[in-house]
Amino acid sequence: MTREVQEIEVKYQIGDLAALEDALARRGALLSAPVHQDDQAYAEDGWSYADPRVGRSFARLRTQQGRHLFTVKRPVDNAMACLEHETTVTDREQMHHAITLMGFHPTVRIVKTRRTATLRDMTICVDEVEHAGAFVEIERTVHEQESGIAVQEELDGFAQSLGVALKRTTDTYDSLVRAALAPA
Template identity: 50%
Template sequence: MPDLDMDALGEVEVKYRLLDPDEEALAEALAARGVVLGDRFRQDDQAYAPASWSYGMPKLGVAFARLRSEAGRVLLTVKVPRANELDCAEQETFVEDRATMHEALLLLDMVPTVRIAKFRRTGAWGKAQLCLDVVDGLGIFIELERVVPRSAAEQVQAEMDQQVRSLGLPLQRVTQTYDSLLRAAARPAEDGLLVGDPYI
């Protein structure tokens, strides 16, 4: 069972969909609050889940993995949701070979679920890391992230929620991860885990 000690550090997020698809208006509103966004870059992610798990089952306490290609490097991330999907114990490391790591995950009884492809810009807003994402098949999103003890996760998520709402833009808060949102948008007829073409 993963260590979910109340003092253990983890990543907490808040995520919002921009209802008016005007990325520059969002960037301007952030700039007015002192947020400097970096250049746009591409991320290609493949999400993995335990073979015994399927969409619709609880995620809390379950380990999920992701392989991400970005700027010629491959990042392996493992997350275990704690209080909710956007409050996770997390470990990550760079790997040399994506295809070999994919095979290793299969040996660990993980299966590929959803591919997430997006353009991302990042910046700092107060204590939070900010991500402005344009996600293929979903639209424009803003995320705030912080690494905090589990005991502070709920309070920090509430603080970041107020921070984003202060922008005064037409935003819809979402409480699911991108893979869950893409899975819901696709609504495949079959009940299996695999959605679309896995990106290896």
């Protein structure tokens, strides 16, 4: 029997990028070279941003360094505690058509530059997201039986221990970009 895996994350808007980089380096988390990510987000047909996310499936088609990744996430406890499955695909355009045929509609395009580091069992992503700003995500992968909320509390404790200006957000990148692009 295959066990489901959850990706649990916490996300923060960065107040002082240099201070964050220094704090991470002091902990031994050296950030990678930047990579460009071009993501198209998808939602199930019938879902809108006014609707809850928990229990609904969302898809993403990402291009990074010439590779295309197809990801499906289903939020369990909240939008940042998700069952997740991901695979490489060879043709982004054909996968886009397959996703829409499966009953999803495109929502928002998210373009960002990402640097990553690994520290203990955490992945740390420092993202500069077009239209939304600079963010840090701290993630862990756990078995489906583990409480996403408890893991998020642990990750938040680590973030707070860095001692830098961070503002926590529970919004996903597609929601942040959508809000930034909304007419005033």
